[in-house]
Amino acid sequence: MTTLPPPLPKELTQTGGSTDVTIDELFDVITKRIANHPRSLQKAIGPSEVGQACARRLAYQLLGHEERQSGPNWKATVGTAVHAWLERTFGDDNRRMLRDADMERWLIESRVTVGATKTLGKVSGSCDLFDRVTGLVVDWKCIGPSQLRHYKSAGPSEQYRTQAHLYGRGWKLLGYDVSEVCICFLPRNGELRDAYAWHEPWDEQIALRGLERLEGIAATCNMLGDTALAMLPTADVWCINCPFYKAGSTDPAQGCPGHDMPKAADPAPLNFISSTNK
Ligand code: SF4
Known part of the structure; x- marks a missing residue:
């Protein structure tokens, strides 16, 4: 049988207090935990992201852009x-x-x-x-x-x-x-x-x-910085859920308007020619 701790001393209890406040506290614990989960804090590109169809999205990560928070995931x-x-x-x-x-x-x-x-x-x-x-x-x-x-x-x-x-x-x-x-x-x-x-x-x-494609994108980002964002090919991959999506953005450095948005100066997509090491 589980050994339970004794009841708290009277001065530490608020029985009959506001349940809404307690509910807020419950959700606060949950959201803080989600925000601090290693997956939420992960910055380096891992195997799960290498094949990301949208090269621009990878570039945002590689260039260290802050992800837009759309609430706890x-x-x-x-x-x-x-x-x-x-x-x-x-x-x-x-x-x-x-x-x-x-x-x-x-x-x-x-x-x-x-x-x-x-x-x-x-x-x-x-x-x-x-x-x-x-x-x-x-x-x-x-x-x-x-x-x-x-x-x-x-x-x-x-x-x-x-x-x-x-x-x-x-x-x-x-x-x-x-x-x-x-x-x-x-x-x-x-x-x-x-x-x-x-x-x-x-x-x-x-x-x-x-890995070769990732290297191409990384090298392009290294060379061009934020300028690379407008040049990298995009893909139709649930833009609405993308942490770098910004509706109507005309400056990729401030956020991406999404794959379907016409791009003012849409340069030819870059080819990624690079070497891959073990
Ligand atoms: S919003 Fe869409 S097109 Fe833009 S970076 Fe994100 S996934 Fe790519």
């Missing part, structure tokens, strides 16, 4: 909570296997370096799961119903695909045999039977292409 927090549950679940399964078969099968939430670029140096990230038995790389995605429908019919985005293959490269560089990559789409508000596990053979070239 609750959906991402739900995803983080699901990841934490899966981490515990597979950790428990590892302990069971250690007991029964003297072997830990799953490598969970492991930090791997997936490569490097000349301008940025090492690119690292945390891989959700790696199966030591089959060489399968697994990435969990906790998503809403319309996204789930979309990925079931069209397959994962290039961004997700690149991320999975980059993790595969990370494991390969550590000496593991990598066979396939799997993106496991889990319904954020549905039943487990609705989950969709996409997979394909691991292909190092997909990872290398992502």
Whole structure:
């Protein structure tokens, strides 16, 4: 039975006080926690962003532009909570296997370096799961119903695909045999039977292409600073949710008007020719 602490002394209690104030305090705890989550504070480009279809969005990050706050990201927090549950679940399964078969099968939430670029140096990230038995790389995605429908019919985005293959490269560089990559789409508000596990053979070239493109964008940003923003190609990727979106902006340095907005002086998109290091 859980041992509970004794009641607080009378002078520290306000029983019968304003519930609305307490509710504000509850949400304050939640929003502060979200704002201080490592994912919210992350600045360096990781494998999950390398394949971002919008080069300009990557450039904003590389140039250190402040993200616009559109309130605490609750959906991402739900995803983080699901990841934490899966981490515990597979950790428990590892302990069971250690007991029964003297072997830990799953490598969970492991930090791997997936490569490097000349301008940025090492690119690292945390891989959700790696199966030591089959060489399968697994990435969990906790998503809403319309996204789930979309990925079931069209397959994962290039961004997700690149991320999975980059993790595969990370494991390969550590000496593991990598066979396939799997993106496991889990319904954020549905039943487990609705989950969709996409997979394909691991292909190092997909990872290398992502790193090469990243290097091209990073080198362009290094060379041109904010001027690069107007020159980099954009993509139609939920601009409304982009932390750099600013409706009607005419100055990319102040915010991006979105992919569909006509650009006054729309230079030809840059080609990214660069070298990629291990
Ligand atoms: S608003 Fe759209 S086009 Fe602009 S940087 Fe963000 S994702 Fe790219």
